[in-house]
Amino acid sequence: DSGVTQTPKHLITATGQRVTLRCSPRSGDLSVYWYQQSLDQGLQFLIQYYNGEERAKGNILERFSAQQFPDLHSELNLSSLELGDSALYFCASSVTQNTEAFFGQGTRLTVV
Amino acid sequence: KNEVEQSPQNLTAQEGEFITINCSYSVGISALHWLQQHPGGGIVSLFMLSSGKKKHGRLIATINIQEKHSSLHITASHPRDSAVYICAVRGMDSNYQLIWGAGTKLIIKP
Numbered sequence: 134d135s136g137v138t139q140t141p142k143h144l145i146t147a148t149g150q151r152v153t154l155r156c157s158p159r160s161g162d163l164s165v166y167w168y169q170q171s172l173d174q175g176l177q178f179l180i181q182y183y184n185g186e187e188r189a190k191g192n193i194l195e196r197f198s199a200q201q202f203p204d205l206h207s208e209l210n211l212s213s214l215e216l217g218d219s220a221l222y223f224c225a226s227s228v229t230q231n232t233e234a235f236f237g238q239g240t241r242l243t244v245v
Numbered sequence: 246k247n248e249v250e251q252s253p254q255n256l257t258a259q260e261g262e263f264i265t266i267n268c269s270y271s272v273g274i275s276a277l278h279w280l281q282q283h284p285g286g287g288i289v290s291l292f293m294l295s296s297g298k299k300k301h302g303r304l305i306a307t308i309n310i311q312e313k314h315s316s317l318h319i320t321a322s323h324p325r326d327s328a329v330y331i332c333a334v335r336g337m338d339s340n341y342q343l344i345w346g347a348g349t350k351l352i353i354k355p
Binding site: 135166170175176178181189191221223225231232233234235236238239241 | 275276278280286287288289290293331333335342343345346347348
């Protein structure tokens with residue numbers, strides 16, 4: 134158990150819908166990262182937060198947004214879902230930006 | 246050319262064999278990570294290295310900063326080691342984002 138909790142584990146939804154994925158980082162970790170892994174693809178960095186502030190953006194679509202709350206948990210919002218958004222979404226956390234990152238188990242999103 | 250290259254892409258071996266997975270990178274880094282992704286999808290952080298060598302159980306990771314190369318070794322391999330092993334580097338100029346290798350798919354046959 135990495136200490137990073139992601140909910141839900143599985144999510145099936147229809148095209149055009151909006152979903153929210155949640156991540157609780159390890160206790161004491163200030164930095165949260167979101168990654169997308171499509172079928173048989175590598176991990177794509179989406180966005181990073183540090184202590185509530187956005188620090189880096191990767192290949193995140195405009196339909197996607199995220200935030201980190203004062204209690205340091207983070208949410209990734211995906212809207213106007215398309216079939217191609219079906220993927221594993223991972224959250225990782227670390228104490229600072231340059232320390233070891235620990236991964237949650239991922240949320241498997243299926244858009245039908 | 247990708248900034249992080251792993252070899253081999255796929256590796257099948259017999260139980261008990263010594264396994265080596267290589268990672269070469271072309272950017273300046275502050276740290277290198279080895280991660281394991283199980284068939285079910287979960288990702289586990291194995292090592293974070295900035296120099297030298299680390300060992301955890303049957304796993305050994307080494308890094309040569311001058312040669313920009315790292316290796317992950319598995320001794321006495323077991324079918325439960327079957328997974329995708331991913332090398333990722335934390336670049337110095339990329340706001341500490343991880344730059345990912347494509348992964349090495351390892352299958353250990355009993």
